[in-house]
Amino acid sequence: MSTSRQPHSQSKNVNVTNFPGRILFGAAYYAEYQPYERLTTDLDLMAQAGFSVIRVGESVWSTWEPEDGRFALDWLQPVLDEAHARDISVIIGTPTYAVPPWLRRKYPETAAQRAPGQAIPYGGRQDADFTHPAFRHLAERVVRKIVARYAGHPAVIGWQVDNEPGIELLHNPAVFQGFVDHLRTTYGDVETLNDRWGLTYWSHRIADWSQLWTPDGNTTPSYDLAWRRYQAQLTTDFIGWQADIVRELADPGQFVTTCIDMGRKALDEGALGQRLDVAATNLYFPMQDGLRHPAPAEPPRAGRPWWLPWSGAWALYLKSDLSYGIRREPFLVTETHAQSIGESHVNYPAYDGQWRQAVWAMVARGAAAVEYWHWHTLHFGLETHWGGVLGHNLEPGRCYEELARTGGELQQAGDVLAGLEPEADVAILYSLESKWALEFQPPIAAGAGGDPDRGAYDRVVATLHQGLFDAGLQAAVLNPRQLGTDPAALAARWPVLVVPALYVAGDELLSLLEQYAHHGGHLLLTFRSGYADEDARPRPRVMPGVLREAVGAHYLEYTNLAEPVPVTGLDGRATAWADALVPDTATPLAWYEHPHVGRWPAVVTNEHGAGRVTYLGTLPDPAMARGLARWVAETTLPDDPWGDRPGSVTVTGARTADGRRLRFVSNWSWETAPLRLPVPVMDLLSGETLDAGTEFSLGPWDVRVLIERNTQNA
Structure with missing residues (x-):
């Protein structure tokens, strides 16, 4: 398959940041995973917590299509109806990242290969060769069925195509041949390739395109870089192709995105973002002492799963800054964690206040939505111990109560937060x-x-x-x-x-x-x-x-x-x-x-x-x-008027759509932190006005959102 760009629909100018006039707040919700019927209870609890959005449907292709060509589409209708009745918006995910058993059995040629001739065993996700024509046919068929069925539902505001793309580097024969075709187009002839890649070394010069070896044994740096570029382009083309299909059927105003897990092997986030209407990312980070500021010089390995390399409040901000940078505009947090993340032995849910702090930090750096993965902790499957807003007991607890407070604050802040532009020095x-x-x-x-x-x-x-x-x-x-x-x-x-x-x-x-x-x-x-x-x-x-x-x-x-x-x-x-x-x-x-x-x-x-x-x-x-x-x-740089502050306190800024300056003041420690205001402000959440020179205290793991008063707009 060639990576030459084909004509496609450009991303729409969908002002998702202003819908419905405030920051979207919610969770992934899988009624189909619940151990017993509790749709009404769950959505009532969400509404009471100020949740305004849920994400549904992306992981259950075998539910949407139990057998090849036999579709069951009506099961989601009650979820959408109940959500709409509570003014909760819905993002529907297309299920192409986790294929049903019948697809692997009937179409084994669609299995992804991590090395030539070595198919990925069935049982995980992203284990299909998404470039294969048979897979594309089946994926398009189910996507069209789902979008046509639900595009007109008033609860639906957007679509997530696939999920966390770019996990695998595909080594299937047709993918490799597409790579060779791509090189032929890029370099023109083998002599140019020999020269550009330095293939004289170790007798790697080729006399014909058919002599190019497969990447699993490659030792040439230029080859590897070209291979990674090509694989990322395949991912971009696949997600863009699926986004274009959804746009054909979606209602006006509905956006298209995908759930980006930054840093995947076959992923160029910047290029992919241009095929979407809005970027959406997963923001996971250590909690408890993993959110301390300043972070210890050598953070302990315990306290975070192996796939999170960093600790400290700064790491949350880095991921948020990377997310905003995808399109240089507000982004959606499709997934962040409510309680424990990762393996069954890594259980470090937040200290009191940290859930709220993390939400305001993400909003400060440009998040237009914050969604938890997920509403309830699963009772089966690989991610049984990845904690949801509700635990295995399905009863509201400490996490739910703090998120309800935060949801109320976001509602109270209203459209002031819509379209924030993070400041940067x-x-x-x-x-x-x-x-x-x-x-x-x-x-x-x-x-x-x-x-x-x-x-x-x-x-x-x-x-x-x-x-x-x-x-x-x-x-x-x-x-x-x-x-x-x-x-x-x-x-x-x-x-x-x-x-x-x-x-x-x-x-x-x-x-x-x-x-x-x-x-x-x-x-x-x-x-x-x-x-x-x-x-x-x-x-x-x-x-x-x-x-x-x-x-x-x-x-x-x-x-x-x-x-x-x-x-x-x-x-x-x-x-x-x-x-x-x-x-x-x-x-x-x-x-x-x-x-x-x-x-x-x-x-x-x-x-x-x-x-x-x-x-x-x-x-x-x-x-x-x-x-x-x-x-x-x-x-x-000019002097920072907020620079005189305790070591555990951070002050980040953002501009509102009408040019006002917001200051997000956080204390990332157990110690109460005093602060003297350098400028007059109004507390966005309490409405209290404070003059320059006023002293106030931030409690442990506390945050205040302030609007500077009497300042000129930039």
Whole structure:
């Protein structure tokens, strides 16, 4: 299957953020999973808790279509009717991510393969080759049946196509042949491919397209990068194809989205987002002490499932910033957790106040909806111990009571929250292609064991985001497509641009970054930036190559750091990596304290045109990252009037649709935190007006939402 783009319907301009004039709040609801009939009870409880939306139907293809061609569509009608009677809106999911047993039995050729000839055993999800014509036929058939049946129901506001796409890299024969066709279109002839990929190495040169080997044994970095790009495009094309089908049948005003679990293997969130009407993501994060701020320097492994690598309030904000960055507009939280998440042995439900804090944090960073996965804890299946709003006893408890309070607050806030634009002091450039390349050839090790860290890129991004957050700064996340082509406009919009480990980049992108600094921006680069070209080939130049003059320094070698190394000039330690930086015109900011690497600076900064380039040659620990972020702020950004606050308190800002400034003030600790107001405000939830200089206290795990008064709109 070729990844060449076919004509398709563009995403609609659906103003989901204003429906129904407030933040949507609710949960995934599966009446078909309940151990006994309780639809009326459940929806009454939801209405009483201020829930305004439910998500239904996405996981039960075998219920929608019990046998091949025999459909049962009416079972959802009572759920929609009862929801509508309580003014609860509904998002219906198409069920194509989990196939019924009859489909695997009758159409075994549709099974996805993780390696050539090795079908994924039945029993999980995303185990079908969604490019296969037979699967596409069956998927389209069931989707059309469901949408035609329920598009006209007044409760339905939107559609979720599939669910958490991009989990698998497909190795089916037709997929591989489609990849070969794609390469033929991209490179034109095998000699160009041989040259671009460096296939002279290890006798990999091919004389004909039929000689290209399958990816399961590949060792060539350029091949791997092309394979990952292709797989992500397959996912985008599949979701876009299904979205177009839904749009044919959906009522005007109904939106189309999918549930994005960020970071999946075969997923380009930015490209996929352009095929949707609104982005929707899953935001899971540790609770209890996993939401402390500041986070401990070395968070304990216990307290979070293995697939959540980070702890601290900053991690929730990073995921929210990544979500907003998909389309640079408000997003839906399709899933977040009510109680325990993950395995049966990982049970850390929130402390009192943390559910409420998390909701307001997501809203502050652009969430137009917050939905829990899920309403009730399941009594069967793999996710039996993934806690819902209600536990196995199906009785309202501590979680329900706090969510009911939060739902009431969201209703009280009303349309003030519709279409919020999160404020940001700095922008972070997120390069998915650099992430893929550094998964294939990680520059640093994971922990003390010495194994390669396949998550190295995200580790660098997370470290810098945490440093910014700990320094009191707010971040926006951009992908390279969102930078535009005008460096002066980029510098005017984003006075600071953080570029972590931009390993894969063309000369055009690097030139844009250089010109961004020349036109007045402060460019913060890290190690591995500018090192390889678009095909992941290291550049045959003295590094940092294209950016050397702008950086004002160069290096001829680098080393891993087996142990953290203290630095002078900034607090904290350098970890994992050190570029052997030699200043040309740059000024050192920090030096390693070490008999060998101490001859080189860890950080340098250089005036460039009207702006500045700062180069970080190592992976800082949290203290060093915070210190560097503070230096950048002092050098480049205006003073923050809210900067004088206790260490456990964060203040984030957002603009309302009419230009007013909201401040979300949170205390991420057990200790009561005093705060003196730098400006006059009104408490959005109580209506209380407070003058500048007023002192008030935030209780443990508390949050207040304030509107600044008598300030000019931006």
